[in-house]
Amino acid sequence: MFIVTAKEMYDIDHCTMEKIGFGKLLMENAGRAVAEKVRQKVNAADKILIVVGPGNNGGDGYVIARTLQNEQYRVSVLQVVPDQKLSEQVQFFKQLYLACNGTCLLLDDSAEWKQVISEADVVIDSLLGIGVDGLVREPLASVIAFINEKGGKIVSVDIPSGLPADEGAEAFTSIQADETIVIAAPKTSVFLPHTANYYGNWEVVSIGHPQTLISENAACFVADDVFFRTTMPKRDVNSHKGDHGKGLVIGGCDNMPGSFAMTVRAALRTGAGLMTAVSTEKVIDRIACLSPEAMYQIGASEKGHLIADDLPLDDKDGVAFGIGVGRETKTAALLESVLQETTCPLIIDGDGLYLLQNQLARLKQRNEPTILTPHMGEMARLLEMDISDLTRSPFRYAREFAEEHHVYVVLKGKYTIITSPDGNQAVSTTGNPGLAKGGSGDVLTGIILAMMMQSQSIFQSLCNACFVHGMSADLQVQSGHSYHDLLATDVIEGIASVYRTFS
Numbered sequence: 001m002f003i004v005t006a007k008e009m010y011d012i013d014h015c016t017m018e019k020i021g022f023g024k025l026l027m028e029n030a031g032r033a034v035a036e037k038v039r040q041k042v043n044a045a046d047k048i049l050i051v052v053g054p055g056n057n058g059g060d061g062y063v064i065a066r067t068l069q070n071e072q073y074r075v076s077v078l079q080v081v082p083d084q085k086l087s088e089q090v091q092f093f094k095q096l097y098l099a100c101n102g103t104c105l106l107l108d109d110s111a112e113w114k115q116v117i118s119e120a121d122v123v124i125d126s127l128l129g130i131g132v133d134g135l136v137r138e139p140l141a142s143v144i145a146f147i148n149e150k151g152g153k154i155v156s157v158d159i160p161s162g163l164p165a166d167e168g169a170e171a172f173t174s175i176q177a178d179e180t181i182v183i184a185a186p187k188t189s190v191f192l193p194h195t196a197n198y199y200g201n202w203e204v205v206s207i208g209h210p211q212t213l214i215s216e217n218a219a220c221f222v223a224d225d226v227f228f229r230t231t232m233p234k235r236d237v238n239s240h241k242g243d244h245g246k247g248l249v250i251g252g253c254d255n256m257p258g259s260f261a262m263t264v265r266a267a268l269r270t271g272a273g274l275m276t277a278v279s280t281e282k283v284i285d286r287i288a289c290l291s292p293e294a295m296y297q298i299g300a301s302e303k304g305h306l307i308a309d310d311l312p313l314d315d316k317d318g319v320a321f322g323i324g325v326g327r328e329t330k331t332a333a334l335l336e337s338v339l340q341e342t343t344c345p346l347i348i349d350g351d352g353l354y355l356l357q358n359q360l361a362r363l364k365q366r367n368e369p370t371i372l373t374p375h376m377g378e379m380a381r382l383l384e385m386d387i388s389d390l391t392r393s394p395f396r397y398a399r400e401f402a403e404e405h406h407v408y409v410v411l412k413g414k415y416t417i418i419t420s421p422d423g424n425q426a427v428s429t430t431g432n433p434g435l436a437k438g439g440s441g442d443v444l445t446g447i448i449l450a451m452m453m454q455s456q457s458i459f460q461s462l463c464n465a466c467f468v469h470g471m472s473a474d475l476q477v478q479s480g481h482s483y484h485d486l487l488a489t490d491v492i493e494g495i496a497s498v499y500r501t502f503s
């Protein structure tokens with residue numbers, strides 16, 4: 001599935017209509033595809049009100065109205081702007097609807113518009129689509145407010161009216177949809193923390209755009225099960241442990257042994273060939289028994305925290321630094337040497353990102369891939385910006401940071417955004433609120449470490465690691481756990497189910 005900005009969608013629409021020649025057929029296809037989904041969500045006796053706005057989203061609404069009316073549903077239309085504001089294409093579909101004995105109430109004709117909204121069992125929101133610019137103006141703003149307050153079940157067409165399609169908007173007035181039928185491809189705002197919820201349950205309908213046109217124009221995609229199935233690591237029956245990577249995890253400190261242990265175990269469960277773990281003597285004494293399959297090495301330490309040391313870095317296929325490592329200045333010196341001496345892909349996570357703050361310039365000096373795995377708070381700190389600004393435009397800031405520092409960024413959240421140094425982006429949508437707990441990130445780092453050592457491109461391995469991490473949590477919740485009780489260690493044990501499901 002591809003993710004588009006408004007501009008990308010317009011380019012795809014325009015090319016499909018003009019160059020390929022769909023013309024008005026595209027809107028007919030859109031309306032009929034949405035009507036098909038609406039049919040599955042309403043009862044035969046429901047009073048269905050289609051609220052039509054000034055643009056092509058409204059045009060979709062007239063096609064939906066005509067389609068449902070032709071199938072004997074109880075349909076009426078509320079048009080919120082005068083006819084002269086409708087485009088020629090929308091006028092065409094309005095005339096088709098009226099010619100099929102459709103009824104239409106104009107907003108400025110009567111004060112009964114509030115009554116028709118109040119009486120509707122279902123409101124089909126065709127007020128505004130991806131063409132909204134800025135805050136919604138009157139009279140649409142009042143209509144949106146009233147629908148939110150009084151409308152029955154609200155089904156939005158393409159996008160909840162008033163919601164921006166793209167990232168970056170500070171303020172907006174939007175329909176709060178129960179369902180959204182997204183046309184052709186989800187827009188960026190489906191995946192933003194402050195706009196996602198306005199969509200309610202969302203699903204995508206195809207309306208005839210050539211898939212190649214969408215893939216050529218969309219800058220981002222969802223790393224879903226289809227992607228995982230085609231790119232997941234394979235196991236050669238004649239392989240041996242050396243074929244699946246020699247990994248090294250450097251982390252932990254005397255008062256934080258657990259996160260480090262989970263990273264090690266997650267990497268083993270994900271298929272790492274050989275794992276070595278470096279931490280303080282106390283940490284290793286306490287956690288070595290949890291993953292006897294790994295090898296352990298005591299690192300130089302002071303007051304329970306790792307310090308600069310000569311570590312076995314040069315023969316590894318992947319290194320993860322920072323999990324539970326603490327924020328001591330002397331540990332920053334260890335990070336400095338790891339950045340300089342590691343000759344394989346390096347993941348920096350957790351406290352390692354805190355220690356990286358004053359060493360960002362070293363990132364570009366590395367010749368091997370560097371992967372950062374911040375959550376929004378850690379990313380905001382790295383960018384030295386307010387987290388609310390970051391969450392409004394996470395795709396942009398992740399891409400700018402990745403390109404500037406030539407790193408991969410896994411920006412963790414409900415929807416995790418994966419960015420490559422050249423600006424390629426993907427979103428992982430698996431996972432559930434059960435992951436919103438300590439340790440989830442440590443497990444993800446272990447999964448990433450193992451994935452990236454198993455013969456894939458780094459970008460693919462990051463997409464697949466996020467997929468496995470979230471899918472494990474989803475399968476665990478489906479098979480008996482709940483959002484409340486799910487632990488990070490359960491996610492580690494659930495990795496087996498993901499591999500079995502897709503192998």
Ligand SMILES: NC(=O)C1=CN([C@@H]2O[C@H](COP(=O)(O)OP(=O)(O)OC[C@H]3O[C@@H](n4cnc5c(N)ncnc54)[C@H](O)[C@@H]3O)[C@@H](O)[C@H]2O)[C@H](O)CC1
Pocket residue numbers: 013014017026027030053054055056057058060127128129130131132133134135136137138140157158159183
């Ligand atoms: N291009 C096609 O043929 C297809 C498009 N699809 C649907 O059309 C919309 C996009 O249509 P567009 O006309 O560009 O935008 P809108 O429907 O959102 O209407 C824009 C229209 O609304 C007014 N407006 C804009 N901003 C505001 C505001 N802040 N307050 C009040 N009014 C505002 C202004 O008049 C604009 O011109 C897309 O989402 C699809 O639903 C079909 O699905 C496929 C074919």
Ligand SMILES: [K+]
Pocket residue numbers: 057125126127128129156157158159160161
């Ligand atoms: K809409």
